[in-house]
Amino acid sequence: MCCFVVLFVYFAQICAHFVHMTKQFSISLYLDTRRSKVEETAPLKVRVYSSVLNRAKFYSTVFQMTRKEFESIWETTKPRLEHKEMRMKLQAIEDKAFQSAMGLDPFTFEQFESKFLKNMADGDNILYYYDSAIQRLTENNQFGTASNYRLSKKSLIEFVKFKTGREANKLAFVEVNKEWLQLYEQYMIETLGRTRTTVSMYLRVLRTIFNNALSENEISREVYPFGEKKYQIPTVRNIKKALSPDKLKILFEATPETPQQEKAKDFWFFSYACNGMNMKDILLLKWEDYTGDTISFYRAKTINTNKGDLVRVVVYLNEYSKSIIEKYGAKNRSAKEFIFNVLNDSYSKQEQFTAIKNFTRFVNQNFKKMAENHGITESLSTYWARHSFATTAIRKGASIEFVSEALSHSNVKTTQTYFAGFEESSKRDIMNKVMEF
Secondary structure: OHHHHHHHHHHHHHHHHHHHHHHHEEEEEEOOOOOOOOOEEEEEEEEEEEEEOOOOEEEEEEEEHHHHHHHHHOOOOOHHHHHHHHHHHHHHHHHHHHHHHHHOOOHHHHHHHHOOOOOOOOOOOOEEEEEEEHHHHHHHHHHHHHHHHHHHHHHHHHHHHHOOOOOOOOOOOOOOHHHHHHHHHHHHHOOOOHHHHHHHHHHHHHHHHHHHHHHHOOOOOOOOOEEEOOOOOOOOOOOOOOOOHHHHHHHHHHHOOHHHHHHHHHHHHHHHHHHOHHHHHOOEEEEEHOOOOOEEOOOOOOOOOOOHOOOOOEOOOOOHHHHHHHHOOOOOOOOOOOOOOOOOOOHHHHHHHHHHHHHHHHHHHHHHHHHOOOOOOOOOOOHHHHHHHHHHHHHHOOHHHHHHHHHOOOHHHHHHHHOOOHHHHHHHHHHHHHOOO
16 A cells, blocks of 8 residues: 555656646647748748747748648548548657657757757768758848858768769768868869859858867867868958049049949948948948938847947948938838838848848949949959948048947957058158158
Protein backbone atom coordinates (compact mmCIF):
# COMPACT_ATOMS: atom_id res chain seq x y z
CA MET A 1 0.00 0.00 0.00
CA CYS A 2 2.83 2.35 0.93
CA CYS A 3 4.59 1.60 -2.36
CA PHE A 4 1.39 2.35 -4.26
CA VAL A 5 1.05 5.73 -2.52
CA VAL A 6 4.65 6.65 -3.42
CA LEU A 7 4.09 5.74 -7.08
CA PHE A 8 0.82 7.67 -7.13
CA VAL A 9 2.50 10.79 -5.72
CA TYR A 10 5.38 10.46 -8.19
CA PHE A 11 2.94 10.08 -11.09
CA ALA A 12 0.97 13.09 -9.87
CA GLN A 13 4.13 15.19 -9.75
CA ILE A 14 4.99 14.21 -13.33
CA CYS A 15 1.48 15.13 -14.48
CA ALA A 16 1.66 18.46 -12.64
CA HIS A 17 5.01 19.25 -14.26
CA PHE A 18 3.59 18.29 -17.69
CA VAL A 19 0.59 20.59 -17.20
CA HIS A 20 2.91 23.37 -16.02
CA MET A 21 5.09 22.98 -19.11
CA THR A 22 2.23 22.87 -21.62
CA LYS A 23 0.78 26.01 -20.06
CA GLN A 24 3.97 27.83 -21.07
CA PHE A 25 3.56 27.15 -24.78
CA SER A 26 1.15 25.94 -27.44
CA ILE A 27 2.00 24.50 -30.84
CA SER A 28 -0.10 24.22 -33.99
CA LEU A 29 0.22 24.00 -37.75
CA TYR A 30 -0.73 27.17 -39.57
CA LEU A 31 -1.40 27.82 -43.28
CA ASP A 32 -0.10 31.30 -44.03
CA THR A 33 -2.66 32.58 -46.56
CA ARG A 34 -1.99 36.27 -45.91
CA ARG A 35 -0.38 36.86 -49.31
CA SER A 36 -2.26 34.35 -51.46
CA LYS A 37 -5.71 34.04 -52.96
CA VAL A 38 -8.15 31.34 -51.89
CA GLU A 39 -7.33 28.97 -54.76
CA GLU A 40 -3.55 29.51 -54.57
CA THR A 41 -1.10 27.49 -52.53
CA ALA A 42 0.29 29.00 -49.34
CA PRO A 43 3.24 28.04 -47.11
CA LEU A 44 2.58 25.73 -44.18
CA LYS A 45 4.21 26.92 -40.96
CA VAL A 46 4.56 25.80 -37.37
CA ARG A 47 3.01 28.34 -34.99
CA VAL A 48 4.56 28.39 -31.53
CA TYR A 49 2.97 30.61 -28.90
CA SER A 50 4.64 31.39 -25.57
CA SER A 51 2.23 32.39 -22.81
CA VAL A 52 5.25 33.42 -20.73
CA LEU A 53 6.40 35.94 -23.35
CA ASN A 54 2.91 36.59 -24.75
CA ARG A 55 4.34 36.18 -28.23
CA ALA A 56 4.00 33.87 -31.20
CA LYS A 57 6.60 32.91 -33.81
CA PHE A 58 6.18 31.06 -37.08
CA TYR A 59 8.61 28.50 -38.53
CA SER A 60 8.61 27.55 -42.19
CA THR A 61 8.21 23.97 -43.44
CA VAL A 62 8.85 22.52 -46.89
CA PHE A 63 5.13 22.17 -47.62
CA GLN A 64 2.75 24.36 -49.63
CA MET A 65 -0.98 23.70 -50.09
CA THR A 66 -4.29 25.36 -50.74
CA ARG A 67 -6.79 26.17 -48.02
CA LYS A 68 -9.02 23.31 -49.19
CA GLU A 69 -6.13 20.82 -49.12
CA PHE A 70 -5.16 21.94 -45.61
CA GLU A 71 -8.72 21.39 -44.38
CA SER A 72 -8.94 17.95 -46.02
CA ILE A 73 -5.54 16.78 -44.76
CA TRP A 74 -5.18 18.36 -41.34
CA GLU A 75 -8.33 19.94 -40.00
CA THR A 76 -10.61 16.94 -40.58
CA THR A 77 -10.79 14.17 -37.97
CA LYS A 78 -10.77 11.41 -40.60
CA PRO A 79 -8.65 12.26 -43.66
CA ARG A 80 -9.33 10.40 -46.88
CA LEU A 81 -7.04 7.53 -47.85
CA GLU A 82 -5.01 9.59 -50.35
CA HIS A 83 -4.31 12.17 -47.63
CA LYS A 84 -3.19 9.83 -44.86
CA GLU A 85 0.49 9.79 -45.84
CA MET A 86 0.63 13.59 -45.88
CA ARG A 87 -1.28 13.69 -42.59
CA MET A 88 1.43 11.49 -41.02
CA LYS A 89 4.17 13.82 -42.32
CA LEU A 90 2.45 16.87 -40.84
CA GLN A 91 1.86 15.03 -37.58
CA ALA A 92 5.57 14.22 -37.42
CA ILE A 93 6.42 17.93 -37.77
CA GLU A 94 4.02 18.91 -34.99
CA ASP A 95 5.32 16.08 -32.78
CA LYS A 96 8.91 17.18 -33.35
CA ALA A 97 8.02 20.75 -32.40
CA PHE A 98 6.23 19.56 -29.27
CA GLN A 99 9.13 17.33 -28.20
CA SER A 100 11.57 20.20 -28.78
CA ALA A 101 9.53 22.43 -26.47
CA MET A 102 9.10 19.87 -23.71
CA GLY A 103 11.64 20.13 -20.94
CA LEU A 104 12.27 23.85 -21.45
CA ASP A 105 11.49 25.50 -18.14
CA PRO A 106 11.15 28.38 -18.58
CA PHE A 107 10.27 28.14 -22.26
CA THR A 108 12.37 30.39 -24.53
CA PHE A 109 12.30 30.64 -28.30
CA GLU A 110 16.11 30.56 -28.47
CA GLN A 111 16.32 27.17 -26.77
CA PHE A 112 13.34 25.86 -28.69
CA GLU A 113 14.90 26.85 -32.02
CA SER A 114 18.23 25.26 -31.18
CA LYS A 115 16.43 21.93 -30.68
CA PHE A 116 13.68 22.16 -33.30
CA LEU A 117 15.61 23.63 -36.23
CA LYS A 118 18.77 21.60 -35.80
CA ASN A 119 18.86 17.86 -36.38
CA MET A 120 21.51 15.69 -34.80
CA ALA A 121 23.70 15.85 -37.90
CA ASP A 122 23.25 19.57 -38.52
CA GLY A 123 25.78 20.74 -35.94
CA ASP A 124 28.61 19.95 -38.38
CA ASN A 125 26.81 21.25 -41.47
CA ILE A 126 27.94 24.64 -42.76
CA LEU A 127 24.88 24.91 -45.00
CA TYR A 128 22.58 24.52 -41.99
CA TYR A 129 24.33 27.43 -40.31
CA TYR A 130 23.87 29.50 -43.48
CA ASP A 131 20.13 28.73 -43.56
CA SER A 132 19.75 29.61 -39.88
CA ALA A 133 21.60 32.90 -40.35
CA ILE A 134 19.57 33.79 -43.46
CA GLN A 135 16.31 33.12 -41.62
CA ARG A 136 17.43 35.18 -38.63
CA LEU A 137 18.55 38.11 -40.80
CA THR A 138 15.32 38.03 -42.82
CA GLU A 139 13.20 38.03 -39.67
CA ASN A 140 15.27 41.01 -38.49
CA ASN A 141 14.52 42.82 -41.80
CA GLN A 142 18.22 42.78 -42.77
CA PHE A 143 17.42 41.80 -46.34
CA GLY A 144 20.63 43.09 -47.89
CA THR A 145 22.85 41.10 -45.53
CA ALA A 146 20.61 38.04 -45.98
CA SER A 147 21.13 38.36 -49.74
CA ASN A 148 24.93 38.38 -49.26
CA TYR A 149 24.63 35.17 -47.21
CA ARG A 150 22.56 33.52 -49.96
CA LEU A 151 25.12 34.45 -52.61
CA SER A 152 27.98 33.16 -50.47
CA LYS A 153 26.17 29.88 -49.80
CA LYS A 154 25.29 29.44 -53.49
CA SER A 155 28.92 30.01 -54.44
CA LEU A 156 30.14 27.31 -52.03
CA ILE A 157 27.54 24.81 -53.30
CA GLU A 158 28.61 25.46 -56.91
CA PHE A 159 32.26 24.95 -55.97
CA VAL A 160 31.50 21.62 -54.27
CA LYS A 161 29.70 20.45 -57.42
CA PHE A 162 32.63 21.63 -59.58
CA LYS A 163 35.11 19.89 -57.31
CA THR A 164 33.27 16.61 -56.68
CA GLY A 165 30.60 16.37 -59.36
CA ARG A 166 27.87 15.92 -56.72
CA GLU A 167 25.07 18.11 -55.51
CA ALA A 168 25.86 19.45 -52.05
CA ASN A 169 23.19 19.16 -49.37
CA LYS A 170 25.81 19.10 -46.65
CA LEU A 171 29.25 20.64 -46.23
CA ALA A 172 31.04 19.65 -43.05
CA PHE A 173 33.16 22.17 -41.17
CA VAL A 174 36.07 19.72 -41.09
CA GLU A 175 36.11 19.61 -44.92
CA VAL A 176 36.86 23.31 -45.20
CA ASN A 177 40.54 23.71 -44.38
CA LYS A 178 43.31 25.96 -45.67
CA GLU A 179 43.84 23.91 -48.85
CA TRP A 180 40.09 23.77 -49.58
CA LEU A 181 39.82 27.55 -49.30
CA GLN A 182 42.85 28.11 -51.53
CA LEU A 183 41.26 25.92 -54.21
CA TYR A 184 37.98 27.83 -53.82
CA GLU A 185 39.79 31.15 -54.31
CA GLN A 186 41.55 29.78 -57.39
CA TYR A 187 38.24 28.46 -58.79
CA MET A 188 36.50 31.80 -58.28
CA ILE A 189 39.26 33.96 -59.82
CA GLU A 190 40.76 31.73 -62.53
CA THR A 191 37.81 29.56 -63.55
CA LEU A 192 34.87 31.94 -63.09
CA GLY A 193 36.73 35.22 -63.52
CA ARG A 194 35.34 36.72 -60.32
CA THR A 195 37.12 39.61 -58.63
CA ARG A 196 39.09 39.37 -55.41
CA THR A 197 36.52 41.74 -53.91
CA THR A 198 33.78 39.16 -54.55
CA VAL A 199 35.92 36.36 -53.12
CA SER A 200 36.66 38.47 -50.05
CA MET A 201 32.96 39.29 -49.53
CA TYR A 202 31.83 35.65 -49.76
CA LEU A 203 34.60 34.35 -47.51
CA ARG A 204 34.04 36.98 -44.84
CA VAL A 205 30.50 35.61 -44.60
CA LEU A 206 31.88 32.06 -44.33
CA ARG A 207 34.27 33.19 -41.60
CA THR A 208 31.29 34.59 -39.67
CA ILE A 209 29.58 31.20 -40.03
CA PHE A 210 32.68 29.54 -38.54
CA ASN A 211 32.75 32.09 -35.72
CA ASN A 212 29.11 31.33 -34.89
CA ALA A 213 29.78 27.59 -34.80
CA LEU A 214 32.86 28.19 -32.65
CA SER A 215 30.93 30.29 -30.15
CA GLU A 216 28.29 27.54 -29.90
CA ASN A 217 31.02 24.92 -29.26
CA GLU A 218 29.97 22.98 -32.37
CA ILE A 219 33.55 23.04 -33.69
CA SER A 220 36.93 23.22 -32.00
CA ARG A 221 39.58 25.90 -32.48
CA GLU A 222 41.71 23.32 -34.32
CA VAL A 223 39.08 23.07 -37.08
CA TYR A 224 38.98 26.86 -37.56
CA PRO A 225 40.76 27.51 -40.92
CA PHE A 226 41.20 31.31 -40.82
CA GLY A 227 43.91 33.42 -39.26
CA GLU A 228 47.67 33.66 -38.90
CA LYS A 229 49.54 30.74 -40.47
CA LYS A 230 46.19 29.52 -41.82
CA TYR A 231 44.08 30.80 -44.71
CA GLN A 232 44.13 34.57 -45.20
CA ILE A 233 41.09 36.13 -46.87
CA PRO A 234 42.22 38.36 -49.78
CA THR A 235 42.41 42.01 -48.78
CA VAL A 236 41.53 44.45 -51.51
CA ARG A 237 42.48 48.10 -51.43
CA ASN A 238 39.39 50.20 -51.94
CA ILE A 239 39.33 52.27 -55.10
CA LYS A 240 38.88 55.88 -54.06
CA LYS A 241 35.44 56.73 -55.39
CA ALA A 242 35.68 60.52 -55.19
CA LEU A 243 35.21 62.90 -58.08
CA SER A 244 37.54 65.85 -58.59
CA PRO A 245 36.18 69.41 -58.18
CA ASP A 246 36.34 69.89 -61.97
CA LYS A 247 34.17 66.83 -62.62
CA LEU A 248 31.75 67.72 -59.84
CA LYS A 249 31.36 71.17 -61.43
CA ILE A 250 30.74 69.66 -64.87
CA LEU A 251 28.05 67.33 -63.53
CA PHE A 252 26.39 69.98 -61.35
CA GLU A 253 26.13 72.41 -64.27
CA ALA A 254 25.19 69.70 -66.80
CA THR A 255 21.80 69.85 -68.49
CA PRO A 256 20.09 66.43 -68.27
CA GLU A 257 18.66 65.04 -71.51
CA THR A 258 15.63 63.35 -69.91
CA PRO A 259 13.37 63.84 -66.87
CA GLN A 260 14.84 60.62 -65.47
CA GLN A 261 18.37 62.00 -65.69
CA GLU A 262 17.22 65.23 -64.04
CA LYS A 263 15.72 63.35 -61.10
CA ALA A 264 18.78 61.13 -60.78
CA LYS A 265 21.08 64.17 -60.81
CA ASP A 266 18.97 65.94 -58.18
CA PHE A 267 19.02 63.01 -55.77
CA TRP A 268 22.73 62.29 -56.34
CA PHE A 269 23.68 65.86 -55.46
CA PHE A 270 21.17 65.91 -52.60
CA SER A 271 23.07 62.94 -51.16
CA TYR A 272 26.36 64.78 -51.73
CA ALA A 273 25.07 67.97 -50.10
CA CYS A 274 23.69 66.09 -47.09
CA ASN A 275 27.00 64.72 -45.79
CA GLY A 276 27.03 61.89 -48.33
CA MET A 277 23.78 60.51 -46.90
CA ASN A 278 22.99 57.13 -48.47
CA MET A 279 19.85 56.59 -50.51
CA LYS A 280 18.16 54.31 -47.99
CA ASP A 281 18.41 56.92 -45.24
CA ILE A 282 17.17 59.61 -47.64
CA LEU A 283 14.08 57.63 -48.61
CA LEU A 284 13.31 56.77 -44.98
CA LEU A 285 13.25 60.45 -43.93
CA LYS A 286 9.94 61.67 -42.53
CA TRP A 287 8.67 65.21 -42.11
CA GLU A 288 9.20 64.97 -38.36
CA ASP A 289 12.96 64.71 -39.14
CA TYR A 290 12.92 68.07 -40.97
CA THR A 291 13.12 71.46 -39.22
CA GLY A 292 13.58 73.71 -42.25
CA ASP A 293 17.30 74.17 -41.62
CA THR A 294 18.29 70.64 -40.62
CA ILE A 295 17.33 67.01 -41.02
CA SER A 296 18.14 64.49 -38.32
CA PHE A 297 17.91 60.71 -38.42
CA TYR A 298 19.31 57.41 -37.19
CA ARG A 299 21.33 55.60 -39.83
CA ALA A 300 19.42 52.47 -40.85
CA LYS A 301 22.74 50.66 -41.09
CA THR A 302 23.44 51.07 -37.36
CA ILE A 303 19.97 50.50 -35.89
CA ASN A 304 20.48 46.74 -35.62
CA THR A 305 24.18 46.85 -34.68
CA ASN A 306 24.43 49.77 -32.23
CA LYS A 307 21.16 49.53 -30.33
CA GLY A 308 22.77 50.52 -27.04
CA ASP A 309 24.72 53.44 -28.51
CA LEU A 310 22.56 55.00 -31.24
CA VAL A 311 23.57 58.52 -32.26
CA ARG A 312 21.16 60.75 -34.13
CA VAL A 313 22.83 62.28 -37.19
CA VAL A 314 22.15 65.97 -37.78
CA VAL A 315 22.62 67.41 -41.28
CA TYR A 316 22.68 71.18 -41.80
CA LEU A 317 20.91 72.01 -45.04
CA ASN A 318 22.20 74.47 -47.64
CA GLU A 319 20.05 76.27 -50.22
CA TYR A 320 20.48 73.47 -52.75
CA SER A 321 19.38 70.64 -50.45
CA LYS A 322 16.39 72.73 -49.30
CA SER A 323 15.40 73.27 -52.94
CA ILE A 324 15.37 69.50 -53.59
CA ILE A 325 13.06 68.94 -50.61
CA GLU A 326 10.75 71.65 -51.96
CA LYS A 327 10.89 70.18 -55.46
CA TYR A 328 10.25 66.52 -54.61
CA GLY A 329 8.77 66.64 -51.11
CA ALA A 330 5.34 65.06 -50.61
CA LYS A 331 2.42 67.50 -50.35
CA ASN A 332 1.18 65.80 -47.19
CA ARG A 333 3.57 67.11 -44.54
CA SER A 334 2.18 65.19 -41.58
CA ALA A 335 4.94 64.31 -39.11
CA LYS A 336 4.83 60.56 -39.82
CA GLU A 337 4.72 60.87 -43.62
CA PHE A 338 7.81 60.18 -45.73
CA ILE A 339 9.38 63.33 -47.18
CA PHE A 340 9.94 61.68 -50.56
CA ASN A 341 7.01 59.56 -51.71
CA VAL A 342 9.02 56.59 -52.96
CA LEU A 343 7.86 54.64 -49.87
CA ASN A 344 4.58 54.57 -47.99
CA ASP A 345 3.39 53.16 -44.68
CA SER A 346 1.50 50.30 -46.32
CA TYR A 347 4.78 48.70 -47.47
CA SER A 348 6.14 45.70 -45.59
CA LYS A 349 9.84 45.75 -44.68
CA GLN A 350 10.55 43.49 -47.66
CA GLU A 351 8.63 45.82 -49.99
CA GLN A 352 10.53 48.80 -48.57
CA PHE A 353 13.82 47.03 -49.23
CA THR A 354 12.82 46.29 -52.84
CA ALA A 355 11.59 49.86 -53.48
CA ILE A 356 14.81 51.38 -52.08
CA LYS A 357 16.94 49.01 -54.13
CA ASN A 358 15.00 49.81 -57.32
CA PHE A 359 15.18 53.59 -56.75
CA THR A 360 18.93 53.43 -56.06
CA ARG A 361 19.38 51.49 -59.29
CA PHE A 362 17.31 54.14 -61.11
CA VAL A 363 19.56 56.93 -59.79
CA ASN A 364 22.75 55.01 -60.59
CA GLN A 365 21.78 54.14 -64.16
CA ASN A 366 20.51 57.58 -65.14
CA PHE A 367 23.23 59.60 -63.40
CA LYS A 368 25.92 57.41 -64.97
CA LYS A 369 24.32 57.91 -68.41
CA MET A 370 24.27 61.69 -67.94
CA ALA A 371 27.93 61.63 -66.84
CA GLU A 372 28.94 59.60 -69.91
CA ASN A 373 27.18 62.15 -72.13
CA HIS A 374 29.55 64.75 -70.65
CA GLY A 375 32.75 62.76 -71.06
CA ILE A 376 32.98 61.33 -67.53
CA THR A 377 33.61 57.61 -67.83
CA GLU A 378 33.89 56.50 -64.20
CA SER A 379 31.32 53.87 -63.21
CA LEU A 380 29.44 56.31 -61.01
CA SER A 381 26.94 55.35 -58.32
CA THR A 382 25.37 56.93 -55.25
CA TYR A 383 28.36 55.60 -53.29
CA TRP A 384 30.54 58.14 -55.11
CA ALA A 385 28.48 60.97 -53.60
CA ARG A 386 29.50 59.90 -50.09
CA HIS A 387 33.20 59.59 -50.95
CA SER A 388 33.15 62.84 -52.93
CA PHE A 389 31.62 64.73 -50.00
CA ALA A 390 34.27 63.41 -47.58
CA THR A 391 37.17 64.19 -49.90
CA THR A 392 35.90 67.66 -50.89
CA ALA A 393 35.24 68.64 -47.26
CA ILE A 394 38.78 67.66 -46.19
CA ARG A 395 40.38 69.37 -49.17
CA LYS A 396 38.51 72.56 -48.26
CA GLY A 397 39.94 72.52 -44.75
CA ALA A 398 37.51 70.40 -42.71
CA SER A 399 39.23 68.25 -40.11
CA ILE A 400 39.12 64.47 -40.38
CA GLU A 401 37.23 64.46 -37.06
CA PHE A 402 34.54 66.79 -38.46
CA VAL A 403 34.06 64.62 -41.55
CA SER A 404 34.03 61.46 -39.44
CA GLU A 405 31.20 62.92 -37.35
CA ALA A 406 29.35 64.11 -40.46
CA LEU A 407 29.54 60.61 -41.95
CA SER A 408 28.50 59.08 -38.59
CA HIS A 409 31.60 56.91 -38.48
CA SER A 410 32.52 55.39 -35.13
CA ASN A 411 36.19 55.29 -36.09
CA VAL A 412 38.34 57.91 -37.82
CA LYS A 413 40.20 55.11 -39.61
CA THR A 414 37.01 54.33 -41.53
CA THR A 415 36.80 57.96 -42.63
CA GLN A 416 40.40 57.87 -43.84
CA THR A 417 39.49 55.13 -46.33
CA TYR A 418 36.96 57.53 -47.90
CA PHE A 419 39.54 60.28 -48.49
CA ALA A 420 40.99 60.23 -52.01
CA GLY A 421 44.00 62.31 -51.08
CA PHE A 422 45.10 65.78 -52.11
CA GLU A 423 45.38 66.88 -55.72
CA GLU A 424 48.79 67.51 -57.26
CA SER A 425 48.25 71.29 -57.36
CA SER A 426 47.45 71.32 -53.63
CA LYS A 427 50.58 69.34 -52.87
CA ARG A 428 52.72 71.82 -54.82
CA ASP A 429 51.14 74.78 -53.02
CA ILE A 430 51.84 73.20 -49.65
CA MET A 431 55.48 72.48 -50.53
CA ASN A 432 55.97 76.05 -51.69
CA LYS A 433 54.38 77.47 -48.55
CA VAL A 434 56.56 75.47 -46.14
CA MET A 435 59.48 77.68 -47.19
CA GLU A 436 57.57 80.88 -46.35
CA PHE A 437 59.09 81.54 -42.92
